[in-house]
Amino acid sequence: xxxxxxxxxxxxxxxxxxxxxxxxxxxxxxxxxxxxxxxxxxxxxxxxxxxxxxxxxxxxxxxxxxxxxxxxxxxxxxxxxxxxxxxxxxxxxxxxxxxxxxxxxxxxxxxxxxxxxxxxx
Numbered sequence: 001x002x003x004x005x006x007x008x009x010x011x012x013x014x015x016x017x018x019x020x021x022x023x024x025x026x027x028x029x030x031x032x033x034x035x036x037x038x039x040x041x042x043x044x045x046x047x048x049x050x051x052x053x054x055x056x057x058x059x060x061x062x063x064x065x066x067x068x069x070x071x072x073x074x075x076x077x078x079x080x081x082x083x084x085x086x087x088x089x090x091x092x093x094x095x096x097x098x099x100x101x102x103x104x105x106x107x108x109x110x111x112x113x114x115x116x117x118x119x120x121x
Contacts, residue, residue: 008083012075013056013065024102027054027093031067034091034101039069045083047074056093065093 024030031054032038039051051069058065068088092098 007059007061009081010057010059010068010084011081012077013058023107027056027067028052028069030054030093030095030098030102031069031091034067034098035089036101037089041069042071042074043068043084043088044070044074045085047071049073062090066090067093 024033028051041047042049042051043055047070049071052072053070053075054067055070055075056065057068068084068090074082095102
């Protein structure tokens with residue numbers, strides 16, 4: 001996770017709301033768990049609405065897909081590139097990179113035990 005500088009031209013990756021296989025269940029919960037932050041307002045520049053959803057986004061100059069907090073209106077505008085506010089914490093949408101921050105200690109231990117059983121040789 002890092003803090004993004006103000007970047008122009010972000011794009012929404014539509015159709016991903018049901019793609020999360022993370023224990024967080026929603027993208028906004030994933031953002032909150034990984035960033036350890038409960039965002040109050042939308043990340044889109046010039047929007048002051050409440051952050052209610054996690055927006056699955058990408059930018060040509062940033063590695064990987066990210067999750068940013070957003071309002072429902074901005075989240076629904078999937079075809080228009082948008083700018084974000086400076087200082088927003090970005091969270092990787094790749095759950096392989098972030099799963100440890102999303103799980104309780106018990107869930108993490110169960111996951112590790114599951115992997116040991118599946119991949120033991």
